[in-house]
Amino acid sequence: MHIHAYEKLWLALSIVLILLLIGSVTYGAVGPGIAMVSDSGGQIDATALDEDDRFADPRVEQVGENSYEVYVVAFQYGFDPGTIDPIVVPENSEVTFYITSPDVIHGFEVVGTNANTMVVPGEVAEITVEANEPREYGIVCNEYCGAGHHDMEGTMEVVTEEEYAELTEGGEDA
Amino acid sequence: MSAELETEPTFVDKFPQEAKVVRAAFLGSFLALTLGAAFGIVQTLHRTDILRGLISSGEYYTVLTAHGVFLVISFTIFFLVGLFTWAVVRSLDRPVVDIRITWTWYLLMSAGITMTGIAILAGFTDRLDMSADVLFTFYAPLQAHPLFYAGLVVFIIGTWLAGADWFRTWLAWREENPNERIPLQTFMVLTTMIMWYIATSAIAASVLVFLLPWSLGLIEQINPTLTRTLFWFFGHPVVYFWLMPAYLLWYTVLPKIAGGRLFSDPLARVVFVLFLLLSTPVGIHHQYLDPGIAEGFKFISMTNTMFLLLPSLLTAFTVVASVEYGARQRGGTGLFGWLTSLPWRDPAFTGMMLAGLMFAAGGFSGMVNAGLNINYMIHNTMWVPGHFHLTVGTAVALTFMAGTYWIWPQISNKPIYSKAIGLFQVVLWFIGMALMSNAMHAQGLLGVPRRTAEPEYSGFDYPIGFGGVEELNVQIAIGGTLLFVSTILFIGNVVLTMGNPKVSGLAEPLPPALSGPEDAPKVLDNLRLWVGIAIVLVVLAYALPLAAIIDNGGLFGPGVGTYPQWIGAPLVAFADAVAPIAGAIADAATPVSGVIR
Numbered sequence: 001m002h003i004h005a006y007e008k009l010w011l012a013l014s015i016v017l018i019l020l021l022i023g024s025v026t027y028g029a030v031g032p033g034i035a036m037v038s039d040s041g042g043q044i045d046a047t048a049l050d051e052d053d054r055f056a057d058p059r060v061e062q063v064g065e066n067s068y069e070v071y072v073v074a075f076q077y078g079f080d081p082g083t084i085d086p087i088v089v090p091e092n093s094e095v096t097f098y099i100t101s102p103d104v105i106h107g108f109e110v111v112g113t114n115a116n117t118m119v120v121p122g123e124v125a126e127i128t129v130e131a132n133e134p135r136e137y138g139i140v141c142n143e144y145c146g147a148g149h150h151d152m153e154g155t156m157e158v159v160t161e162e163e164y165a166e167l168t169e170g171g172e173d174a
Numbered sequence: 175m176s177a178e179l180e181t182e183p184t185f186v187d188k189f190p191q192e193a194k195v196v197r198a199a200f201l202g203s204f205l206a207l208t209l210g211a212a213f214g215i216v217q218t219l220h221r222t223d224i225l226r227g228l229i230s231s232g233e234y235y236t237v238l239t240a241h242g243v244f245l246v247i248s249f250t251i252f253f254l255v256g257l258f259t260w261a262v263v264r265s266l267d268r269p270v271v272d273i274r275i276t277w278t279w280y281l282l283m284s285a286g287i288t289m290t291g292i293a294i295l296a297g298f299t300d301r302l303d304m305s306a307d308v309l310f311t312f313y314a315p316l317q318a319h320p321l322f323y324a325g326l327v328v329f330i331i332g333t334w335l336a337g338a339d340w341f342r343t344w345l346a347w348r349e350e351n352p353n354e355r356i357p358l359q360t361f362m363v364l365t366t367m368i369m370w371y372i373a374t375s376a377i378a379a380s381v382l383v384f385l386l387p388w389s390l391g392l393i394e395q396i397n398p399t400l401t402r403t404l405f406w407f408f409g410h411p412v413v414y415f416w417l418m419p420a421y422l423l424w425y426t427v428l429p430k431i432a433g434g435r436l437f438s439d440p441l442a443r444v445v446f447v448l449f450l451l452l453s454t455p456v457g458i459h460h461q462y463l464d465p466g467i468a469e470g471f472k473f474i475s476m477t478n479t480m481f482l483l484l485p486s487l488l489t490a491f492t493v494v495a496s497v498e499y500g501a502r503q504r505g506g507t508g509l510f511g512w513l514t515s516l517p518w519r520d521p522a523f524t525g526m527m528l529a530g531l532m533f534a535a536g537g538f539s540g541m542v543n544a545g546l547n548i549n550y551m552i553h554n555t556m557w558v559p560g561h562f563h564l565t566v567g568t569a570v571a572l573t574f575m576a577g578t579y580w581i582w583p584q585i586s587n588k589p590i591y592s593k594a595i596g597l598f599q600v601v602l603w604f605i606g607m608a609l610m611s612n613a614m615h616a617q618g619l620l621g622v623p624r625r626t627a628e629p630e631y632s633g634f635d636y637p638i639g640f641g642g643v644e645e646l647n648v649q650i651a652i653g654g655t656l657l658f659v660s661t662i663l664f665i666g667n668v669v670l671t672m673g674n675p676k677v678s679g680l681a682e683p684l685p686p687a688l689s690g691p692e693d694a695p696k697v698l699d700n701l702r703l704w705v706g707i708a709i710v711l712v713v714l715a716y717a718l719p720l721a722a723i724i725d726n727g728g729l730f731g732p733g734v735g736t737y738p739q740w741i742g743a744p745l746v747a748f749a750d751a752v753a754p755i756a757g758a759i760a761d762a763a764t765p766v767s768g769v770i771r
Binding site: 003021022024034037047105116117119124126138143150 | 231232234235238307309313315316397398399402437438440441461462463464465466467468469472473476477480481483484487488491492495541544545546547548550551553554555620621623624625626627628629631632633634635636637689693694695722726727731732733734735737
């Protein structure tokens with residue numbers, strides 16, 4: 001088969017580009033340790049979330065000095081916590097979200113960040129993020145979930161450590 | 175009369191029966207384009223908050239479903255079956271074996287899409303207890319009326335029969351020409367259809383085994399991750415199914431319009447074989463953010479996806495080289511000076527070139543989508559529709575419109591009503607899409623979600639990026655309006671062309687490639703080999719993920735509801751009778767998947 005010299009060069013450059021792209025993703029995973037949404041959250045009975053101790057009472061829970069776990073139920077049409085009460089975490093903390101759905105497929109996206117996952121009934125999505133500066137973020141459902149989809153929103157507040165201490169003074173589960 | 179005898183016969187002169195089918199398929203395609211564009215403009219103006227009176231925000235999703243299904247199922251695939259029928263008959267230079275079979279698949283496809291279309295459009299009226307507001311992706315547990323799923327099945331069976339029709343015609347040709355290479359256009363059609371058979375096997379299984387029985391109430395539950403995975407098994411190769419007819423035009427027609435000929439026939443074959451092999455084992459890259467699928471499977475899918483860039487990058491080279499050759503044949507000189515020697519006044523040429531240019535841009539945003547980790551930034555944001563309006567919405571749609579200006583006269587003996595309107599229309603499409611798509615990408619980076627009637631929220635504001643969200647909304651609305659006007663001009667031009675009197679002398683024969691099929695290794699034409707490798711790759715990519723999904727959640731679901739439910743009263747009784755059987759099947763399947771694991 002006759003291949004033009006320029007075409008051979010182009011082919012070689014194309015393969016280099018592809019390998020660079022694969023390399024960059026691999027580096028992201030191995031180097032900075034960017035963890036992906038995986039099957040690590042396990043399965044759950046979507047019709048019996050109230051029998052699960054994580055999702056019967058969705059909440060923010062401190063699990064280490066600077067680490068927090070947040071259990072969120074995404075439902076038609078809101079997040080609990082998130083919609084009525086904001087999700088509040090302190091600055092400079094590592095936050096792991098566990099999110100599931102009792103009805104249809106939803107999305108959970110902290111607007112303008114890479115905290116983003118699908119929420120599938122029967123599965124628990126697990127994502128870990130770093131909350132650095134105090135700031136307020138919007139949370140939206142980014143997967144169509146029914147006629148009220150556009151009303152499905154929430155907020156997340158990263159507050160200073162002092163504010164967080166004040167908020168939780170009344171009890172750890174406030 | 176003597177002048178007429180001297181001119182070369184057109185496609186319709188030689189194959190009047192097939193030309194009729196091709197025209198019918200194109201008209202079906204353009205009807206869908208008109209509907210899709212009408213829903214498109216309503217949706218653009220609603221979403222950007224320019225005009226919200228036409229529909230309620232709840233109805234937005236009915237509009238969105240109609241826009242998606244009519245454009246990416248009926249517009250694209252009806253054009254494909256028309257173009258492929260033309261390509262097979264033209265390149266084999268023989269009629270189809272039995273024209274009745276050809277009309278049969280045309281009618282099946284039409285019936286199928288009508289059923290699905292009725293189910294969707296019924297969502298606008300309360301008089302019919304029917305709707306299918308599930309979008310093009312129809313993720314369960316959102317449920318559509320059974321007619322929606324049944325129509326899809328009928329439509330897909332129609333496309334299967336179309337493929338069989340082309341294979342049969344090729345085999346008949348093969349008997350008469352035992353030692354010839356498969357003509358390039360037929361080769362492209364056959365490899366694309368093999369890909370389609372593999373891809374649609376999953377969606378057919380998903381609809382027939384799970385979604386249709388579930389919508390009829392015969393089974394109570396489905397596994398949302400399983401049906402979603404089966405959708406994307408089909409959902410990625412389908413984008414290449416839209417794209418391959420455009421590639422066929424870029425490889426075999428564009429060089430001729432440019433004044434030259436295809437640079438390399440063997441490399442064109444290599445590209446189509448690569449698409450056959452790599453299109454399917456990549457679908458999981460649409461599920462990078464799915465819980466319930468292990469990271470390793472996502473990584474494998476990412477690697478395959480990146481290699482899928484290769485055939486498109488090769489295409490970029492071959493197409494540009496062929497066009498440059500054409501320009502130099504027309505007297506073009508210089509490093510870039512040859513660009514001025516191209517037939518820019520021809521809407522067929524300019525349309526395809528602009529489509530190719532936008533495809534390159536779409537390719538770059540696609541690399542971001544494919545990047546397993548940076549994808550988190552843009553997943554399900556406006557970036558994604560921004561991306562695919564460059565690919566299917568321009569590379570494919572604009573090439574189809576441009577191709578129509580070249581091919582329609584040859585299948586009807588009627589010259590195009592106005593090439594000037596055609597030229598204006600394709601450039602307008604390019605400008606409209608440049609505005610709309612660019613602003614969509616920018617909104618995506620700000621975190622604005624896709625697929626929502628009201629992307630503004632009461633509880634928070636978007637961060638400020640390259641421009642405010644409102645400013646980007648205006649760009650999207652202007653772009654969308656230009657695209658709508660462009661579509662109307664295209665449709666009007668075609669309709670007026672149909673009213674033109676018939677003339678002769680419109681044939682435009684396609685020259686053979688510079689480096690012809692004799693340079694291509696024989697193995698490229700060994701379709702059995704490529705089918706085998708393609709299936710092995712699909713099994714490698716999907717066997718373990720599917721086994722894990724079934725093992726985790728069960729074949730018939732981990733216990734989820736149905737939203738909304740479409741069970742008729744008589745069916746409930748029937749379902750009660752059948753449910754134990756379905757349960758037994760599910761029980762039997764569990765140990766099987768356990769063994770696989």
